[in-house]
Every structure is written in C-alpha cells, then in structure tokens.
Amino acid sequence: MALLEVEGLVAGYGAITAVKGISLHLDEGEIVTLIGSNGAGKTTTLRAISGLIRPRQGDIRFAGRSLVGLKPHEVVAVGVAHVPEGRGIFGTLTVKENLLLGAHRRRDAGILEDLERVFALFPRLRERLGQVAGTLSGGEQQMLAIGRALMAKPRVLLLDEPSMGLAPFLVDAIFQTIVEIRAAGTPILLVEQNAAAALEIADRGYVLESGTIVLSGTGAELARNDGVRRAYLGEL
C-alpha cells in the first residue's frame, strides 16, 4: 500500500472536467513528479488531494484512509501539506507569522526546533524574520512557502510549480532543497512545467495531457522518451 494513492480521480469546475479519471501513487522516500502543459489538470489534481475541491469520482487515500470529503484544514491535520500555485504567501503578515501559521494545527513542543530546521534549509528566512512577507523577493517567497509547509511537519508535501517565475540559479537551489527535504524523510509530489529539472530529481513521473495520464515511468525513462523530449523538453 502506497502512502498516497489517487484512484480514478475525476474533478473539475462547473461544466469543465479538468481531470478525467487519473490514478497515481506516492511511496515513502519518493519524489514523484506530475508534468504537463498549461491547463493539463496538474493543479486541479493537487487541489482535489488537499480538499480544496471535491472529487466527482474516484478515491484519494492517505495511509489507507480516504481523504474524500475532508475539508482542507482536516487534510493538513492528517499530514498532507500543499504549497499552492502562486505560493499563497500572506503578504501583510511577517515572515515569522507566516511560518507560525504553517504550524497552526500543532500543539507540540517541537515548533521552535522545526523553525531552526527551516532556517537550516533557508538561512535567508532567518534574516527576514520580522519583515512583512509581501516585500520578499520571488525566490524568498518560494522559500517561505516551502518552509511554512514544512512547519506543519507533514508526512507528504505537495508542491505546485515551485520554479515558477524564478531565475535559473534559484530554480537549481529550490530543486536542491527539494532533494534535501526528501532525504530528511518527507516524500514529495512535485507538479512542474519545468519538466527537465523535475525529471532530473524525480524517482518517478507521470505525464498529464488534457486531464489524462498519457505516460508514466521512472524519471530517467521519461527523460529519454521521444514524446516527452519533443513536447516538454523543448527538443525537436
């Protein structure tokens, strides 16, 4: 039994069916990427997992327990943290307040320790602690979004396009951090348009097209695949 299992998921908005019956899974210790072009349904899939939208059909199970019907805050409590597309930083709150909000549901004594752990990953955040988050640079905001999600002490991390809008050297840094987070014990479901970078660090991947998974395999297999190279890696 995989840690996170999505089975026959159908989801959408009003008359639009954005995800048309997909199945995927994520095991302990894995980085799994979900790649696909604009509008393929990647974000919709993550939103369904974290309870922001209700699946129309199919099941989502975490550690054997169905998440369908849970509210987002209940999904967080179960151990799934979601860094949304666009980061969802609270721009009027300070960096510290943002980080503490990540630990909102926790009542244990380890919060300060985890704050230190986040600073170890992102030293920049410590320097910016009292600063209003809206004034952070794009890269810093992405670090904050990821650090904040880690403050929930999640058992699974969902990342939606962490490389969006970042300079290439920052993309490298963020992906390096993703590898470190996995090494520290948190498996990651990584949604990306930057397929090259994502496949490089992913153990496995799924290719989503118009709401359907058209291909899956190990990161290396997908990176070698002709179709993937043409469509997503910018090669002819």
Place this chain on the structure above:
Amino acid sequence: MFLASTSFWLDQVVNGLTIGSMYALIALGYTMVYGVLKMINFAHGEVFMLGSYAGFGVLVAFGGESIAGPMVVLAIAAAFVGAALASASVSVVLERVAYRPLRNAPRLAPLITAIGASIFLQFLVLDVTGAKASFYPRIFPSGSIEVGAFRITYLQLFLVGCSVAMMLFLYIVVQRTAVGRSIRAVAENRTAASLMGIDVDRAIVTTFVLGAAMAGVAGVLWGLFFLQVRGSMGFLPGIKAFTAAVLGGIGSIPGAMVGGYFLGLAETVGREALSAIPGLNFPNEWRDVIAFSLLVLVLLFRPTGIFGELVSRRA
C-alpha cells in the same frame, strides 16, 4: 460665540470623545467582518441594540434603580458580560443562517440579506416591546473631575476608559495571539489559510463574535449614558459606526478606532466650530447631516479612508 470660553470647547471635545468611543467600538465589528468576508454586516447596529437590551435585563435583574454601593460595579460588569454574550450569540446565528449559505454568492446577495436581517431584528424587538422605550437605571455615580477649564463626568471617564480598554484587548487578540493570526490570514487569503490547517468557518465565526462582543459592550455604555433602550436605537449608531469604519478605511482596525473618534469629534466640536462662523448656525440636529456629509465626501475624494486600501482592489 466664536470666542466662547475654553471650557466650552473642552466640553465639546470630551463629548466628542465620549460618543466617538462608542462609534469606534461598534465600527470595529463592521471593519473586522469586512476584513474577512468583504461584506458589510448591516445588521450590526441591531446586534448593538440587542446587547443594550441584554445589559438592561441584567441590570434590572440586579435590582434596577436600587443597585447601590459596590453592587454597581458588579452589576455593570455582569451587564457587560450578558450583553457581549447576547450580541455574540445573535451574531453567530446570523452568520450561520443568513451569511454562510451565501458565502460564494455575488457580493450583492449577502448585502441585501444583511439589510433584511437588520430590519427583521429591529421590528421583532419593536413588536415585542410595543415600540416603547425602556429606561436604564440611573445607577452610575454622578459627579465629575475638574482640572482648570477641563471637566469630565465620572460616567464619561468610565465610558472612554472602558472603550479604550476593550480596543486594546481586541488589538492584542488580533495582533498577538494565534487566533488573531488565523483571522488575519483568512482576511488576506482564505484558500491559503485553509491550507495552513486553519478552519476558515471557525475563524469567520470568531471574527463575528469579537465584533459583536464589542458592540454589546457599546450597547451597555450607550444605555448608561443615554438612559434609554428601544428597538430602533441601533439604526443611527450603526450607520454612524459604519461611516466611522469607512472614514478610517474599512478593513483596518486602527482605522475604525480613529474613524470613530474623528466622527465623534466632527459631530460635536466640528458642528460648534461651523456654528461659530458668523452668519452660520447648525443646531444639534445637524450632527447627523455632518456625519453623513463626511461619509459622502470620503467616498467621493478618498474612498480608501484614512488607513485603508482601495476597496475594489481588495475585493
């Protein structure tokens, strides 16, 4: 008149601060609910009225006019608690039955519902009471403090002091506690807040409760000062407090406080100052005209209020 005595003007300032305190307390409820829901809770004036009634009930239960000595303190404290609880309960029900079902409806829908709820509550109370006023027991010690030309009655001092203490309390809750942090997060981005593990519905209810508690206490202060309660009493203070919230910048908590005092002073000191101009005369009834003229002027020339962001951009 223009050269009226210093003590006259100081009296006006004290009167302005007194009424402004109550506007500020009520305005906080408007601004906080606007902050999280981007909606004007027009029934908030009635929440204030019901708090005033609840406080009246508590005072009567304590013996009404016969309350004396140390019992006065206890009775007023109990009236505060009773009023805060009553106002909060009404607000929780309002949120649940009138506003939550319309959370994702177009913005006009909850606004109309709020006006409907306001009228419903007002006429419900008018009906039950036969539209008659009840009279708050006159239990607060009379007398005043005078320092030179400055004079403030004990009641006014108490009223301003309580209001400031309540606002300080609210400020600490919102700025320094986890509950306040979650309210601010919901106000900024509801979706992201839910991904933090915040129960958004609960944060919204908490916001209503805090705003209503302030309004309930304001209702008791109002009763102690004006010595009357009636079903229609929420209308004017409610709409004035709304004006104060807009003046300060709706959605801004410091804005609601500053707006409340600004409006209170404008109605009193401002009106007298205008009347002091030779050839002009604005009798007391003009204070409402002044308040609403200010509202129109602010909406025309500075819709963001003193502290606020542009409403349309926040929506």
